[in-house]
Amino acid sequence: MLKTELILTLLNINRIGKKTINKLILNPLPETIDAISILNFIIENLPNYKLNLNIQDVIMAKNKSLNIINYCKKNNIRIMTILDEDFPIKLKIIPNNPVIIFYKGNKSCIIENKSVAIIGTRYPTLESEKITRNLAKLFSNRNYIIVSGLAHGIDYNAHFSTVKNHNKTLAVLPSGISNIYPADHKLLCDEILYNNGCIISEYFPLEAPYKNYFVERDRLQSALSLGVIVVECGVKSGTMYTVNFAEEQNKIICCYKHDKMNYSCRGGNTKLLKDKNVLIIDNNYNINVVENLFENKLHEINTWIHDLTSSNEQILFDF
Known part of the structure; x- marks a missing residue:
């Protein structure tokens, strides 16, 4: 304390x-x-x-x-700081790393490394809502923690599908934990906690969301995950911030390839799919390929953390 x-x-x-x-x-x-x-x-x-x-x-x-x-x-809000032994290394090593996390719910959702972020636009097509729910169900049933940002649209569907299947999801807030944003997702937060999930924020509990907080939130979604899956987003979507952070943090980046790509709400998908480093997911899902990559990344990270902690090497922070 x-x-x-x-x-x-x-x-x-x-x-x-x-x-x-x-x-x-x-x-x-x-x-x-x-x-x-x-x-x-x-x-x-x-x-x-x-x-x-x-x-x-x-x-x-x-x-x-x-x-x-x-x-x-x-108010049953717990706190972890960068000085705590169990503060996740994955949060320590990113640029502009957080120094404090406020959370409610299952702490293991923050610490465990087997997690994937499912992200996208606040205004998805009905097709993309269905795709999001299917992906969240599939990965959460395989014991992945589903990470997203509690926003309307893709985020909501990722969280909702996970709790509907009684699995764990982690919501990263752009506001204080007692000032849920968006406010109409308070019930969803209750469902997340009831299903052994977790909600977190790096801001003081009563803080309102500010413009830069949304971008800061995006870096944590990526940092807390093995990789990100983009379901649907425009070129100027905030989702692209998360993708950029994922690239900077050496995370796996996946993007859904829709049958019809000529919608403005999929401009971000079109851009990402031109990148040879982005893994394509389509109607066949390529799930086995995706999961193999995530499992390899998980093994790589766990091995690195084990070697780091065994050597008592000091972790250098980004200034």
Whole structure:
């Protein structure tokens, strides 16, 4: 809990964000987390930063952090930070990595590596809704955690199909966990939790969704998955952000090839299918090929994590 309080206090100080915290925690942490110790910790390890901090700033930040911790306790919201031993390595190693995660539900959905993101437009065709539900059912029945962003459209259908089949799905929010967005998916969140799934956010519980939060959410969807499956999206769709993050994070990228590709809502599919590194899924699904790739990726990641933890090698964070 002391580590949680430290990270929350740092996040509540103006001009200290994720990148700065990543630098700070490479240094020996303060033995106590009273305001003076935290202030000295910052000043000593960020000598060239002009933060103009004083003790009152830290006291205010510390009080805010305690309020958040108390709020989370009362509302059954759990917290994990980058200082925790079980904070997933897959979240530590990405650029602009999160330093805190708020979650409700099954923690193993965050930690386990056997997961796939199913993503796409908020305004899918009926055909694509059906395809999404079939894919979510198929992969979740094979014990994959289905990851998506709780948005309308493809995301909703991926989550809904998974819980309908009583399987686990992980919803990544672009808002605080007590400020579900979109609001009309609160019932879906209840169903996700009832079926041993999980909802997560890197934002303070009551935060509203901001424009940049949607893009930040996209990087986590990719990071939490072995790969992404694009069902349907336009060229300028937010889905393409997730695809770009997946490419940057060396994830498997799959894209559905529809019988009719001349719809504007499938412009993103058309673009992706021209990329030789993108795996094509069609009406025959190529599921065995896809699953073999995911299983190989899973083995590769698990082996890498085992070797890393066995060697006690320090994980370097991206600044």
